[in-house]
Every structure is written in structure tokens, then in C-alpha cells.
Amino acid sequence: MTKRPETYTRTLPAKTEFALTTHDLSVFYGDKEAVHGVDLQFERYKIISLIGASGSGKSTYLRSLNRMNDTIASSKVTGQIMYRGVDINTSAVDVYTVREHIGMVFQRPNPFSKSIRDNITFALQRRGFKDRQQLDEIVETTLKQASLWNQVKDDLNKSALALSGGQQQRLCIARALALQPDILLMDEPASALDPISTANIENTMQELKQQYTIIIVTHNMQQAARISDYTAFFNMGSMIEFDETRRIFTRPKCQLTENYVSGHFG
């Protein structure tokens, strides 16, 4: 495993029992409460799915976990997000440090209009990291982790935009991994992809969970059932039920969850 380059490491306290926990987390857009008082604990090295109908607040909750909602002027996040014993939902904690530790992959692949190699090294170089050999190692390691190395190793200087959609998404995963986060947030990462690319992304996620905690928003019930260890069901801004995925899909405690997973919602 490539060591995190010292030049951009900013220390947070040591790892805690859970990768991340939220306490009474609410998110507002103006006066409207989109997420209501969510308490969740995310176990380390697991995949956790967030499911629920459109507009139930899954993406809003996910984006708040690495302070992406800071970029929306009307948005306000209250409550605690505990990471390594620190509440990162305060202005005292540097948002860029948070995003180094808690990376994000978006719904649509969004590679930079740069070479494959530069997509991965860009953020590191911006942080003053110059060692060419170590950068090369990080490029190789992260592309291998994202199951893309064998397909692109001879084309690292080619434009990332020439890759297929599925390959671009795996490049975006590699790019997120270059900063060596603890946690990866994924917002419907396979919804724009064909079934084969989706299967590749799911296989990649299974490999990654040996080293990372992955929190994923998905509309695809089969996908949640296939890949995740735990599932949280959201409805109208509230987190209704959280449990092992097999229980959510076979013996949920709440009728609302039962209705949703069995397709009788509404």
C-alpha cells in the first residue's frame, strides 16, 4: 500500500470503533427540512446502502457527510458528524481535510479533461507533492484498486475522456483513492452505466471494502441486496430503519420498509 505523502497529510486523531457516526443530523434548504435528525453508525470496512424513494433525502444526507452541502448557499446542516472522535460538522474543521479523508464518487462519471495519469495526480500535485516515482506508484496502485490498470497501463497519457463511461467511473474511483481516504461516499455510482460496467463497479467495491468503508446511495434494490452489509431506509427525510441488509430485505421491522422493499410503496 502506498504511503500517504507526508507533504499533504494533516493529522486527525486515530481511528475510532466506527468509521463515522451521525447524531441528530438534519439538513435544511432555506426553511425546508430535507433530512430530519438522523442517527447512524457506520461500521468500518463495510458497505452500507442508503435506499428510499426519490426525494427521501438520501443524497442530501450522503453529501452532508463530507460537507459537500457547504457549497450550497441555502443549505444548513445541524447535528454532529463524528469522525475519529472529532465533530467535523463545524467551521473549525477544514473542509478540504475532511474531503481528503472522506472521498466522493458522483452519479455521472466526471473525469477532468486531462490525461488518465493527470486525473489521478492532479490533486496531489496541487498539494505540492512532486516526487515523480511516488506519483507513478500512486497512479498504478489506485488504478489497480479500481480494476482499471490492465486496461489503461499503456495509455496513461491519453485523454480520460476517450474512456468508456464505465472506465471513466472507475477512473473517478481511482482519483478519489489517490488521496487515500478512509471512507468513500458513492451517489448512485452505477446508475449511468450498462449492466457489465455496473457489475465491474460492484466487483471493485467488494475489493475496496477490505481497506475502505463505503456508503452508497442506490435506487437499485438488487444492487443494495447484492453488495451491502448494512442498509438504511429513508422516507420523507427521516431514516426509518437501519439493519443488516439481509434483514432489511427479508424481515424488516417497519411496515414502511416492508412496503418499500417489496415494491408496494405509496
Ligand SMILES: Nc1ncnc2c1ncn2[C@@H]1O[C@H](COP(=O)(O)OP(=O)(O)OP(=O)(O)O)[C@@H](O)[C@H]1O
Ligand atoms: N440544492 C437543493 N436546493 C433545494 N432543495 C433541494 C436541493 N437538493 C435537494 N433538495 C430537496 O431535498 C429533498 C431531498 O432531496 P434528495 O436529492 O436528497 O433526495 P434523494 O432521496 O436523494 O432523491 P433522489 O433519489 O431522487 O436523488 C427533496 O425535496 C429535494 O427537492
